[in-house]
Amino acid sequence: MLPRGLLGLLGLLMLCKGEEESGPGESCDNFTDLTLSHCFIGTSLYVRLLLYTRSNLDCGREIGHHHLSAQPLLNLSLPTAFVIHGYRPTGAPPIWINHIVHLLAAQEDLNIIVVDWNRGAANLNYFTAVSYTREAAHNLTGFIRTMQEEGASLSSVHLIGVSLGAHLAGFIGANLKGQIGRITGLDPAGPMFTSATPEERLDPSDAMFVDVLHTDMNSFGLRGAHGHIDFYANGGADQPGCPKTIFAGKSYFVCDHQRSVFLYLCALNRTCSLTGYPCSSYSDFLDGRCLQCEAFKPASCPVLGYDVGQWREALLGLGQTRVFFSTTASLPYRKLSYRVDMVTWNQYLRWGVVYIRLHGGGNFTEARIDHKRLRFEQYTATRLLAQFDDDLSHIQKISMRINTGNVIGPRYKIRLLRIRFTPLEHPDRPLMCRFDVMMEENTEVAFRPLPCDSRL
Known part of the structure; x- marks a missing residue:
């Protein structure tokens, strides 16, 4: 075989x-x-x-x-x-x-x-x-x-x-x-x-x-x-x-x-x-x-x-x-990697895993950062490695979900004061940022990335 x-x-x-x-x-x-x-x-x-x-x-x-x-x-x-x-x-x-x-x-x-x-x-x-x-x-x-x-x-x-x-x-x-x-x-x-x-x-x-x-x-x-x-x-x-x-x-x-x-x-x-x-x-x-x-x-x-x-x-x-x-399961094996830096501001301490999707040209690719549960607390900087199976060179939209596993209690808010995406294998590509994103745990939120020298 x-x-x-x-x-x-x-x-x-x-x-x-x-x-x-x-x-x-x-x-x-x-x-x-x-x-x-x-x-x-x-x-x-x-x-x-x-x-x-x-x-x-x-x-x-x-x-x-x-x-x-x-x-x-x-x-x-x-x-x-x-x-x-x-x-x-x-x-x-x-x-x-x-x-x-x-x-x-x-x-x-x-x-x-x-x-x-x-x-x-x-x-x-x-x-x-x-x-x-x-x-x-x-x-x-x-x-x-x-x-x-x-x-x-x-x-x-x-x-x-x-x-x-x-x-x-x-x-x-x-x-x-x-x-x-x-x-x-x-x-x-x-x-x-x-x-x-x-x-x-x-x-x-x-x-x-x-x-x-x-x-x-x-x-x-x-x-x-x-x-x-x-x-x-x-x-x-x-x-x-x-x-x-x-x-x-x-x-x-x-x-x-x-x-x-x-x-x-x-x-x-x-x-x-x-x-x-x-x-x-x-x-x-x-x-x-x-x-x-x-x-x-x-x-x-x-x-x-x-x-x-x-x-x-x-x-x-x-x-x-x-x-x-890290690699994919099949040719060409290469993953697309981003360093993701976030600053969170939420009233209650939350633990969870992160799912990130990049959207472009009618397609999307997803990274699951689920090798362990991450800690999100008030005014804390968090760095993640997001690895995607497919390379989408022109990103039009990013969607995120923080899954805490909470299924019976109230859904708490997680506020991202800043999130920045740095392409690791393509230094020629621009950094992507977004400021002041309000998320609800276990719920996907989508936003359009901006150049990191811009603000809303």
């Missing part, structure tokens, strides 16, 4: 073709395709390296581990990205390999080497696959050292590891004394690594720059921070749109974990602009306490993806940074 959102992703990445293409007389080297019977029997480690460049994007070429200068397609003066998959319990090739190859090639001219260790990763016994990661790392370390001897720079090497492949990448980096340019870990595997020391898993010392994306920390992913920057999608655990019960079958087990790959693919495709906000916790982020990125100025807040140049140096100076963001 395919995870939700996958069909949309396959349709979105138009550059990625579903079948291998080759010219007359050419044969392509494909990723090892095994069956469930191989996994029952067990496989022994065998590492293959499939090279893709802009001249052979649809036809991989297996390259040997020695005499690299004799490989006609391998240009050691270019950057090289290694794509390293994780545990393969069914033996089937990862469905995302062709997509990531095309999207990486669109970033810049580089060598893309898909590390095929399916023979080794394909075992019903997960612990066997874990035991092979050190051996595979030793194999790849030798290959990268050969690259260096023949003219490649270690600083131009980028390892992209998925799940168990993230730790494998970390072992390679550690073998090379942290001189690898970059490691990207996509939801590093948690089982067998929960209590591991930094030497036994991916950690920031494994490369000159390590970025990590977390999507399933409460199951197959690894908790904590393991890079110079760690991105936590929706807090790093349960992802929107993924099944909540075991009755969904396979998708219940893999959806959250696989979401890291789909978010990264979307970020590479630049369809998603997933901005991370430095914060100590996801709860503080949702409370609107962490919506500034002063440490990165004049650059913007960190954005998930390939290009890290504008804020990399700032991150290296900060040590380890945790950043949080």
